[in-house]
Amino acid sequence: MVTTSAVAEAKVSANGQVDNVIELEDLHVHFHTKLGVVRAVNGVTLEIPRGKVVGVVGESGCGKSQTAFAIMQLVPPPGRIVAGKIVLYPKNGPPVNVLRYDRNSDEMRAIRGGHVSMIFQEPMTALNPVYPVGDQIMEAILLHQTTDKKEAAARAVDILGKVGLPNPKRLLGTYPHELSGGMRQRAMIALALSCTPDLLLADEPTTALDVTTQAQILDVMRELQAEIGMSILFVTHNLGVIAQMADEVAVMYLGQLVERAPVEELFDEPRHPYTRALMRSIPHLGTPRHARLNVIEGGLPNQYSQVPGCAFHPRCPVAQPGLCDVYQPALRPVTPTVEVSCFLYHNLDGTPVAAPTQTASSGTGPPLGDALPA
Amino acid sequence: MLNFLIRRVSFMVISMIAISILSFVLIELPPGSAIEVKLQQLRQQGGDMTAEQVRGLEERYGIHDPIQVKYWKWISRAVKGDFGQSFQLDRPVKSLIWARLGFSVLLSSFALVFSWGLSIPLGVYSATHRYTLPDYVIQVLQFVGVAIPQFLLALLLLVLASRAFNQEVGTLFSQQFKNAPWSLPRLLDFLRHVWIPVVVLAVGGTAGLTRIMRANLLDVLGQQYVQTARSKGVAEHIVIWKHAVRNALHPLIMALGTTLPLLISGEVIISIVLNLPTTGPMYLQALLNKDMYLAVAFLLMLSLMLLIGNLLADILLAWVDPRVRLE
Amino acid sequence: MATVSTGLPLGGVAVQKEESAADQVSQWTLMRWRFMQNRLSVGALVVLILMYLTAAVAPFLSPNDYNELDTDHAFAAPTRIKLVHGWPSVCPLTQTLDPDHFKWVYEADCERAVPIRLFVHGAKHRLLGLIPTDVHLFGVVDVPPPAEAAPSASKTAAKDSVASLLAGLGGQNVAGAASAQAETKAEKPPRLFFFGADQQGRDLFSRVLEGSRVSLTIGIVGVIFSLIIGSLLGAFSGYMGGVVDNAIQRTIEIIRAVPTLPLWAAFAAALPRTTTVTQRYLLITIVLSLVGWTGLARELRGKVLAYRALDYIAAARLAGSSHLRIVLSHMLPNAASHIIVIATLAVPYSILGETSLSFLGLGMLPPAVSWGVLLRDTQQIQSVLIHPWMLLPAVPVILAVACFFLLGDGLRDAIDPYS
Numbered sequence A: 001m002v003t004t005s006a007v008a009e010a011k012v013s014a015n016g017q018v019d020n021v022i023e024l025e026d027l028h029v030h031f032h033t034k035l036g037v038v039r040a041v042n043g044v045t046l047e048i049p050r051g052k053v054v055g056v057v058g059e060s061g062c063g064k065s066q067t068a069f070a071i072m073q074l075v076p077p078p079g080r081i082v083a084g085k086i087v088l089y090p091k092n093g094p095p096v097n098v099l100r101y102d103r104n105s106d107e108m109r110a111i112r113g114g115h116v117s118m119i120f121q122e123p124m125t126a127l128n129p130v131y132p133v134g135d136q137i138m139e140a141i142l143l144h145q146t147t148d149k150k151e152a153a154a155r156a157v158d159i160l161g162k163v164g165l166p167n168p169k170r171l172l173g174t175y176p177h178e179l180s181g182g183m184r185q186r187a188m189i190a191l192a193l194s195c196t197p198d199l200l201l202a203d204e205p206t207t208a209l210d211v212t213t214q215a216q217i218l219d220v221m222r223e224l225q226a227e228i229g230m231s232i233l234f235v236t237h238n239l240g241v242i243a244q245m246a247d248e249v250a251v252m253y254l255g256q257l258v259e260r261a262p263v264e265e266l267f268d269e270p271r272h273p274y275t276r277a278l279m280r281s282i283p284h285l286g287t288p289r290h291a292r293l294n295v296i297e298g299g300l301p302n303q304y305s306q307v308p309g310c311a312f313h314p315r316c317p318v319a320q321p322g323l324c325d326v327y328q329p330a331l332r333p334v335t336p337t338v339e340v341s342c343f344l345y346h347n348l349d350g351t352p353v354a355a356p357t358q359t360a361s362s363g364t365g366p367p368l369g370d371a372l373p374a
Numbered sequence B: 001m002l003n004f005l006i007r008r009v010s011f012m013v014i015s016m017i018a019i020s021i022l023s024f025v026l027i028e029l030p031p032g033s034a035i036e037v038k039l040q041q042l043r044q045q046g047g048d049m050t051a052e053q054v055r056g057l058e059e060r061y062g063i064h065d066p067i068q069v070k071y072w073k074w075i076s077r078a079v080k081g082d083f084g085q086s087f088q089l090d091r092p093v094k095s096l097i098w099a100r101l102g103f104s105v106l107l108s109s110f111a112l113v114f115s116w117g118l119s120i121p122l123g124v125y126s127a128t129h130r131y132t133l134p135d136y137v138i139q140v141l142q143f144v145g146v147a148i149p150q151f152l153l154a155l156l157l158l159v160l161a162s163r164a165f166n167q168e169v170g171t172l173f174s175q176q177f178k179n180a181p182w183s184l185p186r187l188l189d190f191l192r193h194v195w196i197p198v199v200v201l202a203v204g205g206t207a208g209l210t211r212i213m214r215a216n217l218l219d220v221l222g223q224q225y226v227q228t229a230r231s232k233g234v235a236e237h238i239v240i241w242k243h244a245v246r247n248a249l250h251p252l253i254m255a256l257g258t259t260l261p262l263l264i265s266g267e268v269i270i271s272i273v274l275n276l277p278t279t280g281p282m283y284l285q286a287l288l289n290k291d292m293y294l295a296v297a298f299l300l301m302l303s304l305m306l307l308i309g310n311l312l313a314d315i316l317l318a319w320v321d322p323r324v325r326l327e
Numbered sequence C: 001m002a003t004v005s006t007g008l009p010l011g012g013v014a015v016q017k018e019e020s021a022a023d024q025v026s027q028w029t030l031m032r033w034r035f036m037q038n039r040l041s042v043g044a045l046v047v048l049i050l051m052y053l054t055a056a057v058a059p060f061l062s063p064n065d066y067n068e069l070d071t072d073h074a075f076a077a078p079t080r081i082k083l084v085h086g087w088p089s090v091c092p093l094t095q096t097l098d099p100d101h102f103k104w105v106y107e108a109d110c111e112r113a114v115p116i117r118l119f120v121h122g123a124k125h126r127l128l129g130l131i132p133t134d135v136h137l138f139g140v141v142d143v144p145p146p147a148e149a150a151p152s153a154s155k156t157a158a159k160d161s162v163a164s165l166l167a168g169l170g171g172q173n174v175a176g177a178a179s180a181q182a183e184t185k186a187e188k189p190p191r192l193f194f195f196g197a198d199q200q201g202r203d204l205f206s207r208v209l210e211g212s213r214v215s216l217t218i219g220i221v222g223v224i225f226s227l228i229i230g231s232l233l234g235a236f237s238g239y240m241g242g243v244v245d246n247a248i249q250r251t252i253e254i255i256r257a258v259p260t261l262p263l264w265a266a267f268a269a270a271l272p273r274t275t276t277v278t279q280r281y282l283l284i285t286i287v288l289s290l291v292g293w294t295g296l297a298r299e300l301r302g303k304v305l306a307y308r309a310l311d312y313i314a315a316a317r318l319a320g321s322s323h324l325r326i327v328l329s330h331m332l333p334n335a336a337s338h339i340i341v342i343a344t345l346a347v348p349y350s351i352l353g354e355t356s357l358s359f360l361g362l363g364m365l366p367p368a369v370s371w372g373v374l375l376r377d378t379q380q381i382q383s384v385l386i387h388p389w390m391l392l393p394a395v396p397v398i399l400a401v402a403c404f405f406l407l408g409d410g411l412r413d414a415i416d417p418y419s
């Protein structure tokens, strides 16, 4: 019964032209703590096209990981998904509204590991220290693919070889602490890909590794992504990694998306003031040695308070008083492929601003349409 | 592994030597001891014993020797299993301690198994049902369990047992089995009596271990690999029992280092209250009467019990956690 | 910390203020604030403060002299308080013997109920050990004996024989005291025994109050001794490393290889038995801390090892500070919050240690009064079955120990919320 209603609710891609693996709609994740409510994810709408890599960037604490966890319904307590919709379109099978299922239901567990899997930031702690690597990979295979132990072992050896680990047979009985960080992350990738998922959630998979290992891991991921034909939601701080990996980029700030663009366009012409600031903060070749790095002015506001208007306005160099601090801009297309939530690009009523300039400060008309005072 | 064992056993030997010196000095230093009282008696009685024999005893136990000579005389016999004489009870120490030690070991082991068997499920339940009513109840009980002195609990249970169950307490056997050889009825009789001391002994440990289990499981549940297991689609109860609990056992075993001394201390005091045929009452009497060889032997054996317990705990730890290497 | 252009509307300013406020509060304020969040621990702290205050003015709060013998009230049950004219009053008891059970039986005569008065005069004491006074917060005052209430000779004689019977049962003091008092005293005034009376008719409530002075302070003094030894040796061990560390660590391991209570008992048994109460008190605290310091030293060493890796120690060393100076002026203060937590959690073990030792007859000895000494009377299990109130001194023990555990827990969470 749950299944049928879930299917019925699913939004089928209108004419089959858009082929998304997953669609998030107005997702909200709240942490109810003693000190107040943390709105970790505050209305994220995002589609991930099949076979593509979507990068998510943003400052620490902006809700990237929680967005990924929400897809798995694994938001850690006291966090809760309070609103939104997540529709998954498996390769074979009808679309499912993920949030329809109880987080501990069999259906949800079939999705986890079977259709969507995840790699974490810390390879050192992502594998259970008391079980051999092979057992941990086989556990997933035995859950989703086969009940035959021999076959599961064969598949585990196969996938361990694919991620470039030497002597995969011997690795089956090896404990995680006997592997280096890079090897562990490869093992983790093998674990995540062992059941050929439709979507891989990669939460900063290379942050903890040295640069050489990082490059190797990224290569492996790219290769296997193409081979399996899966999509990746790639969370990272590192814009360099984004440039290398992603097809599309989503920029997050305080639980909201502020900009979405294909990767080249984002690097060519960052539009949202936050994106621009983010871009400026990476050092370039040729920057004078002792020049101060361009850090974004100001810090993140208190996580329990809700900033009225645009979340970025207290730190925004081009914030327009009376507008940005009162009304919340929505994510709207600026070009056919780029979406930005900023009053530099569209007015309160949603109409595009004629000539976007960085210093646009003229007041606009009275509040209209969908942008509500916060 | 072999290296580890050799190192540990040699440490144990050194500890035992240090402890024997410490306890010997402790018990010997204050003036007036059972042996002197005994000798005085003998001298007065005169007739029973010749002056020669008295001198022989004095020589043997080094009454007039400096303490280090006394110690040497004692320890060189002790390593051969001759712990000297209990002057209060007029019997060789070795004939007195083994049976009592055996019951102490038995009682402590029962209590340990009991408290582990109880604290793991309680801790798991408490951690996985955080901030619910049962969790609060378990936590309050823990505090009471830790805070209540064991001798008091023994007293309370004693009162309860004689009031409610009309059971004779203060013994491990009914009258007819007391000196009987081991048999099935005697075993059953033993089990019927042993529960009170086991429960009393286990309460404190259970409370402490439940706390540790809860805290560690909460810790482990926050670990990445638990999230990994969930992200594989593993069912929650398997995540908890297979992936989390196994990792939370490590600190529980480490806690044996503090659980065991408490257990042994507890065993001593509650057997005094319940007057059980274990080490406690006899050790206390030996201390009060300055029956030194008996007291030293008990203290040594109780320490040995603790050292062996700790060694077993270390081996168990290596077995549970592959990261621990016994080298 | 954020510097944002002026002229921001209210929302933005509010955000700013909160932020800077959170930045400026000190570590200690944050800890205190986190501690206050923990209701249970705050409650425990309040209870403990009350208990210590009570101990400080124990004689003032005691309705009776804790050492006053009164054979007419041997094993008297806790006094029932009756409301007479809306005021709590005490009914005098008359003592008779139940010859079948060799047991005193008391009958309350509420005709002659006497009100409990506030600020009554009684035994002399020094308030807070300073101000001599004979005022007690509450108590019952002797009423003038009714004219015809003089005891008959036959009754006295009967009582004598009963007393000697009882003496055979273990109440050695009863006989002499009873006969002596029966002759000199007329009708007994009503007495107020909240917790009942012991074998010699001493007020258990007053004794518990008096005992709290020893039991509550011995825990703290013992821990202070342990702290002095433990923190010096522990910090030193962690800081010096090498041979010193090794030697201290091995010593600790060996001491810890002996089960605590048997070791305490061995130490205590070695103490001379003919000492004054104060000497005994000090000796017992020393016994407790001779074993207790090892735990503190071990934990502190761990903390110091962690701190030693920190930069400012290296900086101090570069600046030419001596080793001792570094330990004393940099490390100990840094470890202070941890020391407080560890010490708080050590106090209950100390209290339990004293109670257990005294219970076994190895700790404080009568005539000194402590909770353990009082509980020693419960070793006669038959007596406890008949006079269950003898177990009441256990209540403050459990309360104090539980509160210290709760307090220590709360403090630990407050200084280190992530562990």
Ligand SMILES: Nc1ncnc2c1ncn2[C@@H]1O[C@H](COP(=O)(O)OP(=O)(O)OP(=O)(O)O)[C@@H](O)[C@H]1O
Binding pocket: A031, A033, A038, A039, A040, A041, A058, A059, A060, A061, A062, A063, A064, A065, A066, A067, A076, A077, A078, A079, A237, A303
């Ligand atoms: N257990 C929790 N209790 C309260 N708040 C939490 C908890 N876990 C996360 N949060 C809040 O959720 C917000 C988003 O966290 P999230 O982990 O998604 O950030 P992130 O973007 O992944 O950051 P990072 O780059 O550091 O991993 C943070 O502001 C954090 O304060």
Ligand SMILES: [Mg+2]
Binding pocket: A064, A065, A066, A203
């Ligand atoms: Mg993250």
